[in-house]
Amino acid sequence: MFRKDYFLIFFFVVLLFTTACATKKPIKKDFYLPSPEDIKEKYIAVEEAEPGQPSKRIYYKVAPWYGFKKAACSLTFDDGTRDQYMVAFPEMEKRNIKGTFFLITRLVRRSYWMDDKLKRHLFSWDQARQLWVAGHEIGSHSRTHKDLTKRGVNVKRELGGSSEKILKEIPSVIAVTLSWPYWRNNEEHQDLASEHYISARAGTGLIENYVENNIDNPKSRVINLYAVDSICIRNSEIDKPWKSYSNRIWEDGKWFVLCFHGIDDGRIDQDWLGWEPLSISQFRDILNHIEDRDFWIAPFGMVSRYIRERDSATLALKASRSSYYILSLDDGLDDAVFNQPLSIEIKIPEKWKKYRVSQRRIAIDHHITKEGYLRFSVLPDGSDIFIERVE
Numbered sequence: 001m002f003r004k005d006y007f008l009i010f011f012f013v014v015l016l017f018t019t020a021c022a023t024k025k026p027i028k029k030d031f032y033l034p035s036p037e038d039i040k041e042k043y044i045a046v047e048e049a050e051p052g053q054p055s056k057r058i059y060y061k062v063a064p065w066y067g068f069k070k071a072a073c074s075l076t077f078d079d080g081t082r083d084q085y086m087v088a089f090p091e092m093e094k095r096n097i098k099g100t101f102f103l104i105t106r107l108v109r110r111s112y113w114m115d116d117k118l119k120r121h122l123f124s125w126d127q128a129r130q131l132w133v134a135g136h137e138i139g140s141h142s143r144t145h146k147d148l149t150k151r152g153v154n155v156k157r158e159l160g161g162s163s164e165k166i167l168k169e170i171p172s173v174i175a176v177t178l179s180w181p182y183w184r185n186n187e188e189h190q191d192l193a194s195e196h197y198i199s200a201r202a203g204t205g206l207i208e209n210y211v212e213n214n215i216d217n218p219k220s221r222v223i224n225l226y227a228v229d230s231i232c233i234r235n236s237e238i239d240k241p242w243k244s245y246s247n248r249i250w251e252d253g254k255w256f257v258l259c260f261h262g263i264d265d266g267r268i269d270q271d272w273l274g275w276e277p278l279s280i281s282q283f284r285d286i287l288n289h290i291e292d293r294d295f296w297i298a299p300f301g302m303v304s305r306y307i308r309e310r311d312s313a314t315l316a317l318k319a320s321r322s323s324y325y326i327l328s329l330d331d332g333l334d335d336a337v338f339n340q341p342l343s344i345e346i347k348i349p350e351k352w353k354k355y356r357v358s359q360r361r362i363a364i365d366h367h368i369t370k371e372g373y374l375r376f377s378v379l380p381d382g383s384d385i386f387i388e389r390v391e
Contacts, residue, residue, distance in 0.1 A: 027191065027194040027226075029190060029194075029224045029225055029226050029227075030222050030223070030224055030225075031222070031223055031225055031307050031308070031311050032221055032222055032223075032311075033064075033221045033222075033223055033253070033254050033255060033307070034064050034221070034253070035064065035221075035252060035253040036064055036070065036253055038064070039061050039062070039063070039064055040061075041059050041060070041061055042059070042060055042061070042315070043057040043058060043059045043060070044057065044058045044060070044315060044316070044317045044327075045057055046058060046317065046320055046349060047320075056349040057349065058317065058325070058327075058346060058347065058348060058349065059346070059347040060315055060344055060345060060346045060347070061344065061345050062310055062313055062315075062342055062343070062344050063310075063342070063343035063344065063345070064253055064310070065253075065296045065306065065343075066296050066298065066306055066340070066341070066342075066343050066377065067296055067343055067377070068343055068345070068375065069294065069295060069296035070250060070251075070253055070294070070295075071249060071250040071251075071252070071253050071254055071255070071256065071293075071295050071296070072254075072255045072256070072295060072296045072297075072298065072303050072306075073246075073255070073256040073257075073258070073290050073293075073295035073296065073297050073298075074099070074100060074255070074256075074257050074258070074297075074298060074299060074300045074303050075092070075097065075099035075100070075258050075260065075290075075297070076099060076100045076101075076102065076139075076179065076201060076230065076257065076258065076259050076260065076300050077099060077100070077101045077102065077259075077260045077261070077274075078102050078141055078179055078259060078260070078261055078274070078275075079102070079103075079104060079113065079115075079120065079122070079141060079145070079261060079274055079275070080101060080102070080103040080104060080108065080122045080123055080128070080141070081113075081120050081121065081122060081123070081261070081262060081272060081273060081274035082121050082122065082123050082268070082269075082272035083262055083263050083264065083265075083268050083272050083273050083274055083277065084101060084123065084260075084262075084263065084274065085123035085127045085130075085131070086123075086268060086272070087263045087264070087265045087268060087280060087283075088260070088263045088283065089131060089134075089136070091263075091280065091283065091284065091287070092136075092287070093134060095287060095291065097287060097290075097291075097297050098134075098135045098136050098137070098297070098298065098299050099136055099137070099299060100136065100137040100138075100139050100177065100299045100300040100301065101128070101131055101136060101137065101138055101139065102139040102140060102141035102177075102178070102179035102201075103122070103128060103138060103139070103140065103141055103166070104122070104141050104142065104143070104144060104145045105140060105141075105142075105143055105161070105162040105165040105166060106143040106144050106161070106162070106165070107122060107144065107145075108122055108123075108124065108125055108128070109125070110122075111124065113145065115275065118271075119271050120271065120272075120273070120274065120275075121269075121271055121272045125169045125170075128169070128170065129169070129170055132170050132172070132173065136299065137177065137299035137300060137301050137302070138166060138170055138173065138176075139166075139176060139177040139178060139179060139300065139301065140159075140162040140163055140166060140176055140177070140178045140179070140197070141162075141178075141179045141181060142158045142159065142162050142178075142180075142181050143157065143158045143161045143162045143165070144158065145181045146158060146181060147181060147182055147184060148180070148181060148184060148185065148189055149184045149185070149186060149189075155189055155192055156192060159178065159189075159192055159193055159195075159196055159197070160195070160196050162178075162196075163176045163178075163196040163197060164196075174336060174337055174339075175197075175198045175301065175337045176196065176197050176198070176301075177197055177198060177199050177200065177201070177300050177301040177304060178193055178196075178197040178199070178200040178201070179200070179201045179259075180200060180201065180202050180227075183202050183203045183204060183205055183230075184202075185200070185202055185226075185227060190224070190226035190227060193226050194226060197226075198225075198301060198304055198305065198308075198337065198338075199225040199226060199228060199300070199301065199304035200225070200226045200227060200228065201228045201230050201257060201259070201300055202227040202228060202229060202230065203228075203229050203230035203231065203232060203257070203259060204229075204232075205232040205234075205259070206232070206237070207231055207232075207233075207237050207240045207241075207242055207245065208240075210229060210230070210231040210245070211245050213229050214229055214249060214254065215245060215248050215249065215252070220254070221254070223255070223307070225304055225307065225308070228255075228257055228300075228304075229257065230257040230258065230259040231245075231256075231257065231258055231259065232258075232259040232260075232261075233258055233259070233260060233278065233286060234260075234261060234262075234275065234276035234277075234278065235276040235277060235278060236276055238278060238282055243289055246289065246290070246293065247293065250293045250295060255303060255307075256290075256295065257300070258286070260274075260278070260283075261274035261275040261276060261277065262274030262275055262276060262277025262278065263277055263278055263279075263280060263283050264277040264278065264279055264280065265279075265280040266279070266280070302340055305337075305338050305339070305340035306340050306342065308331075308333065308338060309331040309333060309338055309340060309342055309380050310342060312331045312332055312333065313329055313330065313331040313342055313380040314329070314330060314331075315327060315328070315329050315344065315346075316328050316329075316330070318384065322350075323388060323389045324386060324387060324388040324389065325348065325386075325387045326384050326385065326386055326387075327346075327384075327385040327387065328382050328383065328384060328385060329342065329344065329378055329379075329380045329381075329382070329385065330380055330381065330382035331380040331381075333380075335379075335381040335382075338380075339379060339381070341377040341378055341379050341380075342377060342378065342379075342380050343375065343376070343377045344375070344376065344377070344378070345369065345373040345374065345375045346373065346374045346387070347372060347373050347374070348374065348387065350389070351372075352389045352390075353390075354389070354390035354391075355368070355374055355387060355388065355389065355390060356386070356387075356388040356389075356390050357374070357376050357385070357386070357387055357388075358385075358386045358388075359378045359379060359383055359384070359385050359386070360383050360384075364376045364377070364378060364385075365377075374387070
């Protein structure tokens with residue numbers, strides 16, 4: 001009887017476990033990148049129409065990219081070599097451009113990484129915290145930079161241990177993004193990554209492949225946020241026509257993701273340099289081009305958040321009077337993690353000359369387009385958005 005009871009308990013535990021696994025909701029990886037022309041105007045009915053009269057409606061759109069920019073761009077750096085902190089970081093700060101730095105987390109304390117037979121020195125956790133405080137993103141490049149597709153590699157430890165280390169070293173980080181070592185991953189790895197990261201950057205390292213995947217491929221508007229393609233601009237690739245390709249990405253309203261390694265100013269120690277370094281003049285030329293095209297330039301995780309939030313956000317009317325409207329924008333996501341403001345435009349039925357916009361009692365910058373739309377950016381957390389008439 002004793003053994004029978006234990007057998008029944010074991011049977012029910014196995015049954016519950018297999019049922020839970022079978023009913024586990026799959027993560028959403030694929031998201032559509034709309035062009036500005038794809039964003040359709042929606043509306044909220046303010047009140048029912050009287051017979052023979054049109055109803056009062058609030059027309060609105062959620063912008064494809066923050067600030068109603070035509071396209072997005074993220075500058076990402078792999079490995080965390082010292083030249084990135086000493087050369088790239090100051091150059092970006094001069095322009096107020098923020099990027100993402102992916103670190104090999106277990107090796108930061110040791111201060112170097114053996115890249116085959118080359119010893120590459122890494123910047124420290126204190127320097128990583130300086131980058132974070134300045135507005136840059138610190139992400140994971142795994143614990144030890146192993147090829148995760150090879151047999152015998154503990155992928156769970158490489159991914160989970162790395163994200164935990166970042167959260168421990170920089171407690172103000174609330175979510176982490178990942179760069180796949182050697183750009184290599186598979187579907188199983190992506191599922192594992194979703195347990196620790198909000199998105200992951202991949203790629204092939206070749207400009208031709210980036211073009212084929214992101215420009216010439218008719219399906220390229222569907223993006224896998226756990227294998228985001230990137231273009232690696234390094235010394236051996238710099239002479240290829242990447243500028244014309246970036247222009248095509250911008251014209252099409254997509255996301256241009258760049259991957260860098262070394263940046264050489266001619267004075268830095270050679271063992272502080274990353275793989276196939278660009279000269280500082282080449283790096284400046286890239287930054288000049290990106291700025292001239294007027295991309296929304298933002299860290300990888302910030303753009304990832306925007307995509308997820310935009311995909312699920314809905315606008316609702318909570319109250320309306322003759323002098324104000326109360327709205328809410330909600331994406332149904334974890335507000336502690338997904339806290340990137342979304343840009344929206346609204347056309348109020350009344351023709352007010354001046355507006356006051358606020359959320360959580362904080363004034364929100366806004367402007368009115370020549371078509372009469374009110375544009376502003378707010379958090380999609382369901383909190384009240386007040387739009388008031390100013391006399």
